[in-house]
Amino acid sequence: MEWKGRRQSDNIEDRRGQSSGGGLGGNPFGRSGIQIPMGGRRGGGLSIGTIIFLVVIYFVLKMMGIDMLEVLGEGNVSGGSGYEQQVGSRPAAPADDEMTAFVRTVLAETETTWSTIFKQSGETYPEPTLVLFDGTTRSACGQASSATGPFYCPSDRKVYLDTAFFRQLAQQFDAAGDFAQAYVIAHEVGHHVQNLTGVLPEFNRQRQAMGEREANKMSVRVELQADCYAGLWAKSADKEGILSDGDLEEALNAAQQIGDDTLQKRSQGYVVPDAFNHGTSAQRMKWFKRGYESGNVSACDTFSGDI
Numbered sequence: 001m002e003w004k005g006r007r008q009s010d011n012i013e014d015r016r017g018q019s020s021g022g023g024l025g026g027n028p029f030g031r032s033g034i035q036i037p038m039g040g041r042r043g044g045g046l047s048i049g050t051i052i053f054l055v056v057i058y059f060v061l062k063m064m065g066i067d068m069l070e071v072l073g074e075g076n077v078s079g080g081s082g083y084e085q086q087v088g089s090r091p092a093a094p095a096d097d098e099m100t101a102f103v104r105t106v107l108a109e110t111e112t113t114w115s116t117i118f119k120q121s122g123e124t125y126p127e128p129t130l131v132l133f134d135g136t137t138r139s140a141c142g143q144a145s146s147a148t149g150p151f152y153c154p155s156d157r158k159v160y161l162d163t164a165f166f167r168q169l170a171q172q173f174d175a176a177g178d179f180a181q182a183y184v185i186a187h188e189v190g191h192h193v194q195n196l197t198g199v200l201p202e203f204n205r206q207r208q209a210m211g212e213r214e215a216n217k218m219s220v221r222v223e224l225q226a227d228c229y230a231g232l233w234a235k236s237a238d239k240e241g242i243l244s245d246g247d248l249e250e251a252l253n254a255a256q257q258i259g260d261d262t263l264q265k266r267s268q269g270y271v272v273p274d275a276f277n278h279g280t281s282a283q284r285m286k287w288f289k290r291g292y293e294s295g296n297v298s299a300c301d302t303f304s305g306d307i
Contacts, residue, residue: 001242001244007108008105013129014132015132018133106181109233148162173258174253182237183255257281260281261276
């Protein structure tokens with residue numbers, strides 16, 4: 001992948017080396033992903049003193065320009081708050097290393113692609129922020145950890161990435177290569193596009209009335225569209241002369257290695273189709289290729305017909 005010397009995005013928040021500031025409980029995400037709200041309520045009640053305290057906190061935050069009702073409504077996450085920065089602090093500048101430069105460059109290329117596509121429809125593309133972290137960190141959707149894998153949080157419009165995942169991608173999933181890594185970033189940016197176009201909010205709304213099996217089937221369609229969007233970006237990158245020989249094969253191999261059926265076979269020796277929530281290896285490769293071959297957003301409609 002010919003990425004060096006190209007524009008690098010400034011929409012990077014580097015939290016590596018920072019403490020997460022404590023845990024927020026369970027992780028509301030799937031393997032690479034989108035927010036999946038967790039139902040249920042905690043037992044027990046609140047005392048009058050606690051209620052008064054919470055009301056005071058709400059109005060203090062309101063005066064600071066933070067509407068917690070709006071934040072919680074957008075997040076659709078139970079039992080979690082957003083990432084909390086210390087008052088007066090700023091995110092650290094991205095480190096000056098090759099991996100950071102690579103991530104910033106890929107993000108910049110996705111910005112160029114999607115800004116062009118949105119402009120063609122008379123719209124402006126609000127660019128996402130990509131958060132680099134190591135170990136654990138907080139998001140507006142709950143706690144993030146290296147075990148989570150890369151994911152997108154709709155509530156704060158940020159992609160979260162522990163770059164150690166790239167080593168795992170190569171060593172554990174047999175999916176080495178810089179364009180395999182670029183595919184992962186482009187897939188998560190695809191979720192950001194879905195959030196902007198209303199796909200993720202609608203999925204989160206509908207999921208409240210779905211059983212687990214039905215929700216998993218819908219989740220597969222959402223994930224495959226993000227794969228298609230990643231392929232669409234790859235087509236744009238190819239036109240820019242960024243792709244090298246073997247790059248597409250790297251991305252397709254990554255899609256194959258992280259298909260639900262392949263992962264289940266590797267981890268437990270058998271597959272459970274009803275538990276799929278990202279798509280089979282064949283499906284992920286198919287939709288990435290469809291995005292690449294068409295170079296057209298309309299070709300990425302995974303919600304109509306068979307997938």
